[in-house]
Amino acid sequence: MAKVNRKISSRNIVAVILILLVGIIPLLLRSSFILRILTLYAIYIILAQAVNLLAGYTGYFNFGNAAFFGLGAYTTAVIIRSVGNIGLPLGMLCGAGLAATVALAFSPLFRLHGIFFGMATMFVNTIIREYIKMRSDLGGTYGIDVSLPGISFDIIWGSTYIFMVFVILMIYRFSISKIGRACKAIRDDELLAECIGIYPLRYKVAVFAISAAIAAIAGGFYLSIYQFISPSIVFDPVWSIQCLNMMLIGGEGTILGPIFGAIFFTTLSVTLVGLKELQMLIFAAIVIFVIAFAPGGFMGIYEGAIKIYRGEKKIEDIFKIPFLKKSRYIQK
Amino acid sequence: MRIMLEVVNVTHKFGGLYALQDVSFKLKEKSIMGLIGPNGSGKTTLINVISGIYKPVAGKILLEGKDITGLKPNDICKMGILRTFQIPRLFLRQTVLDNVMYGALFGRKKPVSLSEAREDSLYFLNFVGLGHKKNLMASQINVYERKMVELAMALNALPRVLLLDELVAGANPQEMLFCMEIVKKIRDEFGITILWIEHVMKAIMNVAETIVVLNFGKKIAEGSPKEIARNKEVIEAYLGAEYKIG
Numbered sequence: 001m002a003k004v005n006r007k008i009s010s011r012n013i014v015a016v017i018l019i020l021l022v023g024i025i026p027l028l029l030r031s032s033f034i035l036r037i038l039t040l041y042a043i044y045i046i047l048a049q050a051v052n053l054l055a056g057y058t059g060y061f062n063f064g065n066a067a068f069f070g071l072g073a074y075t076t077a078v079i080i081r082s083v084g085n086i087g088l089p090l091g092m093l094c095g096a097g098l099a100a101t102v103a104l105a106f107s108p109l110f111r112l113h114g115i116f117f118g119m120a121t122m123f124v125n126t127i128i129r130e131y132i133k134m135r136s137d138l139g140g141t142y143g144i145d146v147s148l149p150g151i152s153f154d155i156i157w158g159s160t161y162i163f164m165v166f167v168i169l170m171i172y173r174f175s176i177s178k179i180g181r182a183c184k185a186i187r188d189d190e191l192l193a194e195c196i197g198i199y200p201l202r203y204k205v206a207v208f209a210i211s212a213a214i215a216a217i218a219g220g221f222y223l224s225i226y227q228f229i230s231p232s233i234v235f236d237p238v239w240s241i242q243c244l245n246m247m248l249i250g251g252e253g254t255i256l257g258p259i260f261g262a263i264f265f266t267t268l269s270v271t272l273v274g275l276k277e278l279q280m281l282i283f284a285a286i287v288i289f290v291i292a293f294a295p296g297g298f299m300g301i302y303e304g305a306i307k308i309y310r311g312e313k314k315i316e317d318i319f320k321i322p323f324l325k326k327s328r329y330i331q332k
Numbered sequence: 333m334r335i336m337l338e339v340v341n342v343t344h345k346f347g348g349l350y351a352l353q354d355v356s357f358k359l360k361e362k363s364i365m366g367l368i369g370p371n372g373s374g375k376t377t378l379i380n381v382i383s384g385i386y387k388p389v390a391g392k393i394l395l396e397g398k399d400i401t402g403l404k405p406n407d408i409c410k411m412g413i414l415r416t417f418q419i420p421r422l423f424l425r426q427t428v429l430d431n432v433m434y435g436a437l438f439g440r441k442k443p444v445s446l447s448e449a450r451e452d453s454l455y456f457l458n459f460v461g462l463g464h465k466k467n468l469m470a471s472q473i474n475v476y477e478r479k480m481v482e483l484a485m486a487l488n489a490l491p492r493v494l495l496l497d498e499l500v501a502g503a504n505p506q507e508m509l510f511c512m513e514i515v516k517k518i519r520d521e522f523g524i525t526i527l528w529i530e531h532v533m534k535a536i537m538n539v540a541e542t543i544v545v546l547n548f549g550k551k552i553a554e555g556s557p558k559e560i561a562r563n564k565e566v567i568e569a570y571l572g573a574e575y576k577i578g
Contacts (some may be wrong), residue, residue: 181430181437184423184425185438187425188423188425191405191421192417192423193434193438194409195385195414196434196485196489197438198406198434199406
C-alpha cells in the first residue's frame with residue numbers, strides 16, 4: 001500500500017502558510033476595532049464547531065449551549081476578579097472544567113431523544129441563568145465588569161485564533177477517529193448502532209462534556225473582548241440556537257460547514273448592525289430554506305455541485321424540491 | 333452436536349396482545365434452522381427478544397447454556413449473536429464500506445485495527461457480491477443490496493449465531509439462489525449457527541435442516557422441511573381450515 005507522507009505535501013504547506021497569514025495579518029492592521037470583530041468571528045466559529053460535535057456528528061441538538069458559554073464567561077470573570085490578568089487563561093480552564101462537570105451532571109438527559117432532548121436542554125440554560133441571577137456576589141441581574149490592563153486585543157485575537165485552529169483540527173481528527181464513527185452511527189440510527197455493539201451513552205456523555213468545555217472557553221474569550229457580562233447577555237439563546245443555525249446553514253456533520261455558517265452569520269450581524277430584526281429575518285429565512293430544501297447546507301450544495309459537474313448527479317438529487325423530483329416509489 | 337441457542341418457554345406481549353406464547357426450541361451448533369409462519373405470527377418478535385431489543389415477559393434465552401435473557405442488544409452482539417432486519421437498516425449517510433466496517437470495529441469481542449477492519453470489510457463485501465459498490469452511499473443502493481450490506485456488516489462482527497429476518501424477500505430468482513448458496517457457505521465455511529425467518533418457501537425449504545412454525549405466537553410444528561410441508565396444522569395455518577390436500 002502506497003504511503004502518503006502527509007507531512008510534506010505541498011498542499012499542506014500552503015494550508016499552514018494560509019493559516020499563519022490569516023492569524024498574523026490582522027495584527028499588522030493595528031486596529032482594535034477590527035481585532036475585536038475578528039475575535040468575534042473566531043468565537044462564533046468555535047461555538048459552531050462545539051455544537052457541531054454533539055448535533056452534527058452525534059445527532060443530539062443541545063438548545064441550552066448558552067449555559068456552558070455563560071458558565072465559562074462567569075468563571076473567567078470571577079477568577080480574573082480575584083487574581084488579575086493571569087485569571088484569563090486560568091479562568092477559562094476552570095470554566096471548561098466546570099462546564100464539563102455540569103454537562104456530566106446532566107447526562108441523565110440522554111434518556112430523552114430528538115426534540116424532547118432539545119426542550120430539556122433549554123431548561124438547563126434557564127436553570128443556570130436563574131441561579132446566577134440569584135447570586136448577588138456574582139453581580140445578580142446586573143452582571144460583572146472586569147478589567148484586563150496590559151492584555152491588548154492583539155493577544156486576545158492571537159489566543160482566540162490559536163484556540164479556534166486547535167478546535168478545528170480536533171474536530172477533523174475526531175471525524176476520522178473511531179469515536180467519530182461511533183457518534184455518526186448514533187446519529188444515523190441509534191438502534192442499529194446498539195445492535196452492532198456500540199454503547200451510545202458513553203459517547204453521548206463524552207461529546208456533551210467536551211462540547212460544553214469548548215463553549216465555556218469561547219465564553220471566556222467573549223468576556224475578554226467586551227469585559228462586561230450579564231446573565232441576559234451570556235445566557236441568551238443566541239449562543240445556543242443561532243450557533244446551531246450556523247452549523248445547519250454551513251452543513252452539519254462537516255468540518256468546514258460550521259466555519260462558513262459562522263462567517264456568514266457574523267458578517268450579517270456586523271454589516272447589518274442595528275438592524276437586528278432584518279438580520280434575524282434573513283438568517284431565519286435561510287435556515288428554513290436549508291432545512292426544507294438543502295439539508296446538507298452550504299457544504300452539501302458545494303459537494304453536490306462538484307458531483308453535478310462530474311456528471312455523477314443531477315440537480316434533482318441535491319435539492320429536495322418536490323416538483324422537480326421524479327416520483328420515488330421506495331422511500332429514501 | 334452441541335446446543336448453541338435455546339429458546340425456553342418464551343412469552344411476550346404488547347399490552348394485552350400476546351405476540352409469543354410459550355415458545356421453545358433448540359438450535360444445534362452449526363445448523364440452519366428455518367422459522368416460518370403467517371404474517372403476525374411472532375417471528376420477528378422472537379428475533380427481537382433473542383437479540384435483546386425486547387425483554388420477554390416470561391421465559392429464557394440460553395446461549396451455550398448461559399442465560400442471556402434481557403441483556404441489551406450491544407451486550408448480545410458482543411456475545412456473538414448478530415441479526416439483520418426485515419426492512420434493512422443501514423447508516424444511510426455513510427458509504428457502503430463504512431457501514432460494513434462497523435461490524436468489525438464495534439461488533440467483535442476483540443478490538444481490531446482500522447486497516448484490519450477495512451481488509452475484513454472488503455472480504456465480506458465481496459463475499460456477498462457487493463465489493464464493486466463499496467464507495468457508494470448506503471442510501472444509493474436498492475433494498476436487496478442493502479440486505480446484503482447488512483449481512484456483510486453482521487458477518488464482519490464474526491458472530492457465532494446469525495439471525496436473518498427475511499433475507500430473500502424481494503430478491504429475483506438469481507439473487508435468491510445466490511443467497512441460498514451463501515447461507516450454506518456461512519454455515520459450512522464460517523461455522524455459524526443460523527436462524528432464518530423466511531416467507532419464500534423455495535429458499536428456506538431447500539436450505540434449512542429443521543423448521544419451526546409459529547402461528548399466533550405459538551409453536552405449532554417443528555421438524556424437517558419434508559415433515560413440515562405435509563403437516564396438517566401448518567397447511568391450515570397458511571391456507572385456512574377449509575383447504576384440504578388430497
